[in-house]
Amino acid sequence: MHELSTAVSIVETVTRVAEANNVKKVLEINVEIGQFTFINPEQLKFLFEIASDNTPLKNSKLNILTVPGKLHCNDCGYSGDAISEEDQKKAHLLQLVGFSAKCPRCNSSNTEIIGGRELNIKNIKAEVEEEGQ
Numbered sequence: 774m775h776e777l778s779t780a781v782s783i784v785e786t787v788t789r790v791a792e793a794n795n796v797k798k799v800l801e802i803n804v805e806i807g808q809f810t811f812i813n814p815e816q817l818k819f820l821f822e823i824a825s826d827n828t829p830l831k832n833s834k835l836n837i838l839t840v841p842g843k844l845h846c847n848d849c850g851y852s853g854d855a856i857s858e859e860d861q862k863k864a865h866l867l868q869l870v871g872f873s874a875k876c877p878r879c880n881s882s883n884t885e886i887i888g889g890r891e892l893n894i895k896n897i898k899a900e901v902e903e904e905g906q
C-alpha cells in the first residue's frame with residue numbers, strides 16, 4: 774500500500790532526526806505532498822498513527838499540505854500548475870483527491886506530468902530534552 778510505505782518512511786526519517794537532536798517527544802510534523810503522488814491524506818494520517826506507535830512521534834500531529842501538480846501540454850504548449858487558481862481553491866477543500874491530469878488551458882489529456890510527485894517534510898515541532906534530566 775502506497776500510503777503505508779509513505780507513513781513508515783516519514784516515521785523513520787523523523788525518528789532519525791529526533792534521535793540526532795536529543796528530542797524526547799515530537800509534537801507536530803508538517804509535510805508537503807505533491808498532488809500527483811495520489812496519496813490519500815486521511816489514510817496517510819491513520820497509518821501514520823499506527824506507524825508512530827513506540828517512537829518519539831507517538832501522539833504527534835501530522836499536518837498535510839497538498840501542493841498542486843505541474844503539467845506540460847503537448848497540444849497547446851502550456852506549462853504550469855495542473856489546475857487554475859480558482860480550481861485550486863475548490864480543490865483544497867476536496868484535498869485534490871481524484872484529480873485528473875488534463876490541461877487547464879485547452880482541456881487536452883495529451884499532457885506530461887512535470888511536477889507534483891514530491892513528498893517533503895517541511896518542519897518538525899518537538900520538545901528537546903533538557904540537560905541534567
Ligand SMILES: [Zn+2]
Binds near residue numbers: 846850851877878
Ligand atoms: Zn493544452
